[in-house]
Amino acid sequence: MPALVSKSLRDYRRSLIRWTIGIGAFFTLYLSFYPNISENQEIYGPQALAKFPGAMRDLMGGMEDFTSGIGYLSSVVYQLFGPMLFIACAMILGNRAIAQPEESGTLELTVTLPVDRRRLVFERFVALVLGLLAVTVATFLLAWALSAVADMGVAFGRILAAHTGVFLLALLCGTLSLAVGAATGHKGLAMAVVGVVAVGGYIVETMGKNVDWISWLRWVSPFHYYLDGEPLYQGFPVGNYLVLAGATVVLLLTAILAFDRRDVGV
Amino acid sequence: MTAVVETEGLTKFYGKRRGLEDLDLEIRPGEVFGYLGPNGAGKTTTIRLLLDVIRPTRGRMSVLGAEPRDPAVRSRIGYLPGELALEGNEKARDYLAFLGGVRGGVSKDRISALAERLDADLSVPMGKLSKGNKQKVGLIQAFMHEPEFLILDEPTGGLDPLVQQEFLAMVREVRAGGRTVLMSSHVLAEVEDVADRVGIVRGGRLVAVEDVTALREKAVRRMELHFETPVPREAFEDLPGVRDLRVEGASVRCTIDGRPDALIKAAARFTVVHLVSAEPDLEEIFLTYYSENEEQEGRHARAGV
Numbered sequence: 073m074p075a076l077v078s079k080s081l082r083d084y085r086r087s088l089i090r091w092t093i094g095i096g097a098f099f100t101l102y103l104s105f106y107p108n109i110s111e112n113q114e115i116y117g118p119q120a121l122a123k124f125p126g127a128m129r130d131l132m133g134g135m136e137d138f139t140s141g142i143g144y145l146s147s148v149v150y151q152l153f154g155p156m157l158f159i160a161c162a163m164i165l166g167n168r169a170i171a172q173p174e175e176s177g178t179l180e181l182t183v184t185l186p187v188d189r190r191r192l193v194f195e196r197f198v199a200l201v202l203g204l205l206a207v208t209v210a211t212f213l214l215a216w217a218l219s220a221v222a223d224m225g226v227a228f229g230r231i232l233a234a235h236t237g238v239f240l241l242a243l244l245c246g247t248l249s250l251a252v253g254a255a256t257g258h259k260g261l262a263m264a265v266v267g268v269v270a271v272g273g274y275i276v277e278t279m280g281k282n283v284d285w286i287s288w289l290r291w292v293s294p295f296h297y298y299l300d301g302e303p304l305y306q307g308f309p310v311g312n313y314l315v316l317a318g319a320t321v322v323l324l325l326t327a328i329l330a331f332d333r334r335d336v337g338v
Numbered sequence: 339m340t341a342v343v344e345t346e347g348l349t350k351f352y353g354k355r356r357g358l359e360d361l362d363l364e365i366r367p368g369e370v371f372g373y374l375g376p377n378g379a380g381k382t383t384t385i386r387l388l389l390d391v392i393r394p395t396r397g398r399m400s401v402l403g404a405e406p407r408d409p410a411v412r413s414r415i416g417y418l419p420g421e422l423a424l425e426g427n428e429k430a431r432d433y434l435a436f437l438g439g440v441r442g443g444v445s446k447d448r449i450s451a452l453a454e455r456l457d458a459d460l461s462v463p464m465g466k467l468s469k470g471n472k473q474k475v476g477l478i479q480a481f482m483h484e485p486e487f488l489i490l491d492e493p494t495g496g497l498d499p500l501v502q503q504e505f506l507a508m509v510r511e512v513r514a515g516g517r518t519v520l521m522s523s524h525v526l527a528e529v530e531d532v533a534d535r536v537g538i539v540r541g542g543r544l545v546a547v548e549d550v551t552a553l554r555e556k557a558v559r560r561m562e563l564h565f566e567t568p569v570p571r572e573a574f575e576d577l578p579g580v581r582d583l584r585v586e587g588a589s590v591r592c593t594i595d596g597r598p599d600a601l602i603k604a605a606a607r608f609t610v611v612h613l614v615s616a617e618p619d620l621e622e623i624f625l626t627y628y629s630e631n632e633e634q635e636g637r638h639a640r641a642g643v
Contacts, residue, residue, distance in 0.1 A: 075436060075439050075440045076440070077435050082426070082428070086427070098553045151527070176423050176425060177421055177422075177423030178423045178424070178425060179393060180421075180422075181417070181419060181422075181479070182387045183389075183390075183391055184390075184391060184412055184415070184417050185409075185412065185413075185437065185440045186409045186410055186411075186412040186413035186441060186442075187409055187439065187440060188409045188438065199506065227375050322390065332392075333393075334601075335391070335392035335393060336392065337386075337391065337392075338352055338392060
């Protein structure tokens, strides 16, 4: 493994363990509610959910079905909170590539190593991918095991499809923070941009379904390419996932070119 | 022999603020070059340009015969940043092993030997190191791969006097090995013991490059001679370079411009019991450089009005 990748992963190790525990706790907690909900159809059933205002239901991803295993997973776990936790994790890792070490001053020695600037950004990106992948794999196995224990009746492949989508969505956001950091060197700016894209993108995608004047914006929302394919119901939305992966590659190339031509630490 | 550093019209502006303007600098192989100037004069800007951390606004430079943009050349350079940041839970030893690995491999023994020499504890997490210990880790990483060219930005900050001496010894060894050193400082005293030449920057411009020995010769120094018996004043009058002569019984006091040769030869005719020569204060010489420059700028400014 290239020295900068393994060094970055060593630096991320504690953070990765904490995120795995945190996201794992989220899955465990939410999936532990499921048996209670599935047994109380009259409280959580479609009629009960229909009482919520339409716009709010849209924002929560429709809330059509809480009581089936697949409905619960898709509207509670994989709709908003799960992806947002992964996005936060990816954003923080993305910032640790360039912007954070630049602001703290440790990047100064790194850029004077006999390593090409473009390669530096690329290796930090690889570390982001591998770190995020580790969190994803661990939490996927946990989610799958818990859903089996709770007898949710969701196929392995469907959970894999949803988890893969979360990974690609989070990787895109992490690469966005890496790219903003690589281009500007400002951690705060990178976090603001990711925040706007993630939260704004989610609102646009969910509200846009029923609000015409923002519906066109759904095409630029990263969440669209994750949520619209309904991976838990339909399996892998290959085209949409390729859009997420392609956008990640474009952002990576932008990051590499931007970092290669600017002053560091001024 | 080709120069280790060669710059031509090297200029860096940060937006409208001048960092460095029209620097023509040559650093020769095997010399220790002291780079002096007050804080904010352009020393760090020059150093960061040479290492491709920042890019010039205009001008040309070569380092070890290559473009600084070429990453390969950086494995032949050891660099101590002026503001060294070390943080986190990683132990200094592991960080040094990482840096050494990327630069082509440094043995553990070499790192341990340097750590012992500078009395640095490498088993402490870097975030918990004191300023002085961070500086030691910085020095170890700069020296450990035995680079052809060492660039040290304010290297002695935070070091106690004993470690400073050890550091200066390390610099001398580097020069003895035919390798080259560029070290910056805002005080001359820090570099005059080891530097062959010094360059002075001020307000983003190089105002002078001088040989340290030549500077010493130019320097005014006070001398005091004590003899066994009283000496006649005539014996010391009108000697070249001797000023402010005071003869009182068996003692002679004066100031010397440049070489003390004539005075010594005149004194040799009597029995000398004691001789005191105050080291020339090079700092003062530099201050005169600065102030002359300031006067000139002042004149230009007045002429401009």
